[in-house]
Amino acid sequence: MTISIPEVKYIIKILSRSEQHSSIRNEFYSFFSSNKKLKKNRKLYNTVYHLTIEISRKKNWIDEIIRFQNLKIDISSEVNSRLISFYRLMAFLFFEEEYLSNPPDAAYFKRKIPDIFSHTNKKNHRIIASQFDKLMSFSTNNWYDQNPSKIKRLSMKFFHPEWFVEYLSNFWPIDEVEEFLRRNNDPKESDLRVISDNKLNFNQTVENLIEKLKKNQINVDQDSQFRDILHVNSINKIPIISSKPFLNNDIVIQSKISSIISHLLHPMDHELILDMTSAPGMKSSHIANLMGENSKIISVDISKKRIFRLLNNLRKFTNKMFSVVHAEAGYSIPLPFKSNSMDKILIDAPCSSTGIFWKYPDHKWHGKEKIQIYAKIQQDLLIEGLRVLKLGGIGVYSVCSIHYLEGEAIIDTVLDRIELLDPEWGNEGSTFPETIEKKQFSEKIIRYCRRTYSHIDNTDCFFIAKFKKKS
Known part of the structure; x- marks a missing residue:
């Protein structure tokens, strides 16, 4: 994934605001709703969304990298919250598994520090650059050597709070805890609920909807116990929300358990x-x-x-x-x-x-x-x-x-x-x-x-x- 300096700035702004105000999703939507011109750029919109959500999801591992490298940053001020957001983004880009095979150019980001932090003076740029070098020297193997605790390792590997992993280990064997954490991160396949007040012709309504969905290349299975629940064997919601049954309010995306x-x-x-x-x-x-x-x-x-x-x-x-x-x-x-x-x-x-x-x-x-x-x-x-x-x-x-x-x-x-x-x-x-x-x-x-x-x-x-x- 390539990432531009404007995208870096937007991500830093959203992350730093979420640190001080509300959830990452709320800040993301608030930022783009107030910048409608930016929202029309779908590539930028999708890149910023993906990275901000992933950084939020893996925050404990990213912050552990920063802590392990002794980057001493006080995030109580707005300026320093932007700094920590910058280091979080860099830690994600350079040390997450999906980027290890082809990480971005560290020298490029180091050169661009004055552009990213144009509001600070040159002395601060030098401090940020030295901290950046320190961050880039992180070694995953060194971290594992110094952290033998199975609970802590699972916490970092699957991006769940350490207290939460410890809580589960009170009830399940550690292998089952690991499997749960893995699955608890996975997006779930979609379920649909049929919307109808008409009970008399309900079966016919469902049959007609299934046929209409098939014409939109959406194959569904009707639940054996609850007739108004349809299961889609896909996590991709885009075909669903662009289909006629969805646009006509004949179906809604709702998980089976909620229904x-x-x-x-x-x-x-x-x-x-x-x-x-x-x-x-x-x-x-x-x-x-x-x-x-x-x-x-x-x-x-x-x-x-x-x-x-x-x-x-x-x-x-x-x-x-x-x-x-x-x-x-x-x-x-x-x-x-x-x-x-x-x-x-x-x-x-x-x-x-x-x-x-x-x-x-x-x-x-x-x-x-x-x-x-x-x-x-x-x-x-x-x-x-x-x-x-x-x-x-x-x-x-x-x-x-x-x-x-x-x-x-x-x-x-x-x-x-x-x-x-x-x-x-x-x-x-x-x-x-x-x-x-x-x-x-x-x-x-x-x-x-x-x-x-x-x-x-x-x-x-x-x-x-x-x-x-x-x-």
């Missing part, structure tokens, strides 16, 4: 259903497709920006009754609904995203402290959901996290108020049986709750519990 969550709620007629964390509306619209004509779904979200996307998707994907509510569910603020008023609830809770690191690579580096923060929000959501759910009402709780603090431990706190139900799907005994401290979870959790794993189920990692309110 299954709506099915487990088993929407019926004459029901009031609450989706407590709805945006962008994929599950809400799916529930609307599945429910009866006389039912209604209420979709809640905390974000005003996401509410507009939620509303737009519901209007596009269903003609059933729905309402959208902006409320802060799960943040110690009660929902604006009466107690015991909902027939069914879905809590697809915000989480650490440890089960979909391939999709959101920058979430890896939020730190394990985030799990405790999310667990508090999840518990508040579940307690508030139980308040508004009728006695005997049905609920589904789900998270795309592989940590038991966000799954088994959350359900464990309300076992006296709910009856866990058999979801009639997935593998019994797939959950974690105990905590790291060897505290056993209830047999009911092990029997009725479900987990999916990337290395076993070839899908995103989810925890799912279906329950009935008993008090």
Whole structure:
């Protein structure tokens, strides 16, 4: 891959802004949306996107190279955050496996330092150049010689936080941990969900869609258990999003596991259903497709920006009754609904995203402290959901996290108020049986709750519990 100096500058700007403000994806889209002329240059757009996302995904290994070479840089200031972003880009280009066979010209980048850092004086250019020489002397073999720990090596090899690798090693043999980490990095094959409110002619609708997709060179297999899920044997989404069924809102790209969550709620007629964390509306619209004509779904979200996307998707994907509510569910603020008023609830809770690191690579580096923060929000959501759910009402709780603090431990706190139900799907005994401290979870959790794993189920990692309110 060749990379120009303007591209280097754009990457440095996006990386340094993400260091101080928000996620790498948000900064990337924000940068190009404010530079529409640049966005039209597809080669530049794709190159910058690929490199910024990959650097974010492999940040721990890249930063380990910088640390190992003793590049002493304080990233607290904006100038120094640009410096660290420059060194991260260089470490990626020169020391990642895919570039080792044909790395770019180091001398070229060294010569261009004054152009890249035109805002600094010549003295700083000399310092940056000397640090650059130091970075280029890194040896992978030297690093391995000085780091015999299997946990640390796996962390660096598969670009996962060390605490996360150590967490998994409490439950699985190290060989299985390695296989999981490998698969947890891989993009998943696409699944499609058929969008239709019409239950009477549904089979014919699906058959027609499959034929239309074939004409677009998209071969799909219909799921044997859930008829509205189609599996595509490809990770390439471009043919899908340019096909007529997609453009006509007859299908939407949605993973099988996400679609299954709506099915487990088993929407019926004459029901009031609450989706407590709805945006962008994929599950809400799916529930609307599945429910009866006389039912209604209420979709809640905390974000005003996401509410507009939620509303737009519901209007596009269903003609059933729905309402959208902006409320802060799960943040110690009660929902604006009466107690015991909902027939069914879905809590697809915000989480650490440890089960979909391939999709959101920058979430890896939020730190394990985030799990405790999310667990508090999840518990508040579940307690508030139980308040508004009728006695005997049905609920589904789900998270795309592989940590038991966000799954088994959350359900464990309300076992006296709910009856866990058999979801009639997935593998019994797939959950974690105990905590790291060897505290056993209830047999009911092990029997009725479900987990999916990337290395076993070839899908995103989810925890799912279906329950009935008993008090």
